[in-house]
Amino acid sequence: MSATNGSGTHGRQAAYAGFAGTVGRTFSQSRPAWPEERRAGPDSPNIVVILVDDLGYADIGPFGSEIETPNLDRLAAGGVVATNYHTTPLCSPSRAALLTGVNPHKVGFAFPANSDPGYPAYAFELPEHVPTLAESLRATGYATYMVGKWHLTGDRSQHDAADRSSWPLQRGFDRYFGSLEGFTSLHAPHRLVWDNSPFQVEEFADDFYLTDELTTRAEQMIKGLRAADADKPFLLYFAHHAVHGPIQARPDDIAHYADRYRAGWAELRRQRFERQLELGIVAPGTTLPDSDPDVPSWDALGVDEQDRFARYMATYAGAVGAIDRSVGRLIDLLAATGDLDNTIIVFTSDNGGTAEGGVDGTRSYFSQFAHVAGLPGDWDRDVDRDLELIGGPQTTVHYPRGWGEVSNTPFRLFKGDTYAGGIRAPLVVHWPAGRLGVSRAGHPEDRLRHHYVHVTDLTPTLLELAGVAPLAQRLGRPAEPFDGVSAATILRSPDAQVVHQAQYSETAGNRSYQTEQWKIVTAHRFGAPFDDTEWRLYDLTADPTETTDLAGRHPAVVAELAAAWERVAWTNRVFPLDDHGPASALRRPTDDRFAEPVTILPGTPSLERFRSAQLVQHRDATIIVEFALRAGDGGVLLAHGDQGGGYLLAVDTDDRGEPVATVLVNAYGVVHRSAPLLLGLGEQRLVVRLRAHPRFRLDVELSDGHSSVVLTGLPQLLGMAPFTGISVGRDAGGPVDWERSRRHGSHPFSGQLHLVRYEPGPLTPDAPAERARVWAEGAKIYD
Structure with missing residues (x-):
């Protein structure tokens, strides 16, 4: 919309133009342009x-x-x-x-x-x-x-x-x-x-x-x-x-x-x-x-x-x-x-x-999306879900x-x-x-x-x-x-x-170069040498859906386009080619700080996903929770993840009215709940230990220093899981525990939460970043 009378934008611009054309001439050369002179006009789209x-x-x-x-x-x-x-x-x-x-x-x-x-x-x-x-x-x-x-x-x-x-x-x-x-x-x-x-x-x-x-x-x-x-x-x-x-x-x-x-x-x-x-x-x-x-x-x-x-x-x-x-x-x-x-x-x-x-x-997208070298062949990339749940908040499909x-x-x-x-x-x-x-x-x-x-x-x-x-x-x-x-x-x-007139393309070693008529393309096999390239050639004017490879009939065209791809690849910093093997898991040394111990106080906003994941993925981790309980208190002490995968520690009341703690692991949609751990009233200190085992398995132990409950043989949470970051004192955002969320929402802890402390251990040998480090050390012999 634009005003056209003297009181609108056009009128203001006209008045300003008249002023600048008379008195303004004496100083216009020595000052910067006024903002109105730089602005796009009311007719700009x-x-x-x-x-x-x-x-x-x-x-x-x-x-x-x-x-x-x-x-x-x-x-x-x-x-x-x-x-x-x-x-x-x-x-x-x-x-x-x-x-x-x-x-x-x-x-x-x-x-x-x-x-x-x-x-x-x-x-x-x-x-x-x-x-x-x-x-x-x-x-x-x-x-x-x-x-x-x-x-x-x-x-x-x-x-x-x-x-x-x-x-x-x-x-x-x-x-x-x-x-x-x-x-x-x-x-x-x-x-x-x-x-x-x-x-x-x-x-x-x-x-x-x-x-x-x-x-x-x-x-x-x-x-x-x-x-x-x-x-x-x-x-x-x-x-x-x-x-x-x-x-x-x-x-x-x-x-x-x-x-x-x-x-x-x-x-x-x-x-x-x-x-x-x-x-x-x-x-x-x-x-x-x-x-x-x-x-x-x-x-x-x-x-x-x-x-x-x-x-x-x-x-x-x-x-x-x-x-x-x-x-x-x-x-x-x-x-x-x-x-x-x-x-x-x-x-x-x-x-x-x-x-x-x-x-x-899949009904378990984060399990399907776990692209980790060495993942066992029996890794379950789907979970059983009723048909009517597909597409809703309880599934990641x-x-x-x-x-x-x-x-x-x-x-x-x-x-x-x-x-x-x-x-x-x-x-x-x-x-x-x-x-x-x-x-x-x-x-x-x-x-x-x-x-x-x-x-x-x-x-x-x-x-x-x-x-x-x-x-x-x-x-x-x-x-x-x-x-x-x-x-x-x-x-x-x-x-x-x-x-x-022409354009290159590349991702993970897959490459193409095309002109208005011709296109060469190669589908790279993961781990194969990049110089072992089989270019295929298509005439896009006659075959836009790329069904007939003409490389054998027109080797000169292939050679010309391949040379052109090479030139523009150097110009555009495409090299070195990377098919996202070991090198893709490398991280700059300053990122190691994300795995340093951290104390999270109540009221802290939920941590960001990547920051949270570095505390627990591909490593043992100890989580210490200090709080005080009164009769009737309960709620979530900490939660990390959502319906796509995560874990949660909560205090509830058992059938006798006694406070109990349970740890829950949502393994990509399959929920595992520990036995209840009986608590007293007053000051409490619980410790959750995550133990990462070979073949990407996980044990979880909950202890009060005297007694403990254990979940064993669970799949580790990898890749993008847990997706929602760590929240303390409630299960904020997408819930880890659907049934708890259905009854209590985010279920804020009603007692006095003092702190939650994460103490990560070293990376396991099969962690992608650790494999990348070993690979990089070995590659130094070629320097």
Whole structure:
């Protein structure tokens, strides 16, 4: 909205211009520009970038999905649908490239921000001399807001004492609400951040759902801006946590799709492909590749498996439907504020759909996600759960590989691969005032763009459309030039020429290089030598789904593209290649402080996930709890984790009215409770000892110095479990103990808690970090 009379913004600018044109001439050359002279004008477009996590190419209506997305259909019908948009194969790299316009390895994000091998491409914080889209826009007067998943800060820098220079507010955003981590529970997020501080939630309401909460926060930001300034343009970067695992949805959204997927993945994939042909998303004559050999035949599955697998996909569809509903709420708000016509709305995904749920899917995502060398073959990657619980707050689920293949229709393979299934994503751009996708009479296909566009092109494109020049420097250093190229001409006209001529891709040794016609790609085998490369060659103009390898027919083309990949790999700091073997578990020596003993006092906010995990993972640990009891006292003394895995120590009252302590371990959804340990009244000192054994087993002992109770032979909590950090005096956030939470909520301890002290032991020999240290010591003989 913009005022046009003398009392509005235009009037103020006109009055100021008149003043500056007379008296102001005498001093204008000796003073800096006034803020009003630098600000973007009231006609500058707002920008809304909506990024979804792990959404496949075919998962929304405009790209052929049966999932109902009426709001995205509306944006597509009035905008541009880019059918040849490419990302990186993984989330953090795509986010870094999107916000900077620079290739991900060059800005320190070759991989998600959850390791630290020490290579330049794995710095996991954006370089000081690389401005973000938000920083360039804010410098001209835009308000800049973000909600959702950040994942551009290394996990070692997310705790309360961390340097916040890589957090959203320090990288160009005025306001932020979401999670710095790569994923979280949609029913009970493990750690939310509001601006620059943790946002503590003791208990989540039964109907809490993160997608809806993020939408509410985004609405509040826009409403607050418009109440204060009717004209100031804004950027909203809405980075959904959905539909990354664990996949979760509201019960009514799951129920809506209860019967939709019983036909199975092969049939749904065929149906999506037919709709893509009808919509013009894929060209006539395109071949639908054969199904992945690891995807079982639907008809060969038992009835129980079909029911469970259909429920997984119904959950996924429900989560996508909630995203579309969020888009609708934003559209309605922008219409109400008068901003819709002059708002550039971008909707896309950060990579292709994923196969990380495995062949059978899982109801225990953190067990499935435990990627640790030496994990025994009998490791249980699933837990038994009633069908109706799948997708709800008591499960952490992910859909099977077969549904991931449906998500990526018509392409091969998945997230993490440099084949099209990993790097092709939907892209919809809507801007009525910019007349994008306005069809000529009789030519509704004008809204389709089949030109190659890369994720690094988004920031240059949006800046050009907004009429904003990128920052020339940051912190006194010249800004890194864009690797992306503005696609504004492509969005404006279907007759434009391709502007992004060639692009490399790499993750975990998987590599590709493509031009408008040709693409070479290699699928790296973990542990294999990187120089043992078998490049495959595809003619994308005739074979966009990469079904026919032409390397044997065109060796000169392969050699030319392989040499080009090598050149740009050196330019972009891709080397050394890392397939996330031993080196990926290395941590900088200063991170050892996270495993030093710590005393946690009552009232301390919940500790951050990574900080908490270092105290107990892959090591023995002693936990000392000192407190005082009166008759009738009880509650949770400490809790670490949630429904995906964790442990808890609590005081209750037995049938005789006597106080007893019990320790509980939630082993990825399977709950183990100790026998009760009888307590007296008055001062108490309990000790919990965690003992890590070979083959990733765990014993837990609870003792008062005289008596003890023991749980033996449990699986260790590994990888991302426990996910929710340590809280003392209550079971805050997502509950470890569902039954206790159902009865008592977070169950605050009613006695007097003095302290909880963690005393970690040394790492076990099979700990990834210890194996990495031994590997690194052995590698020194080659120095």
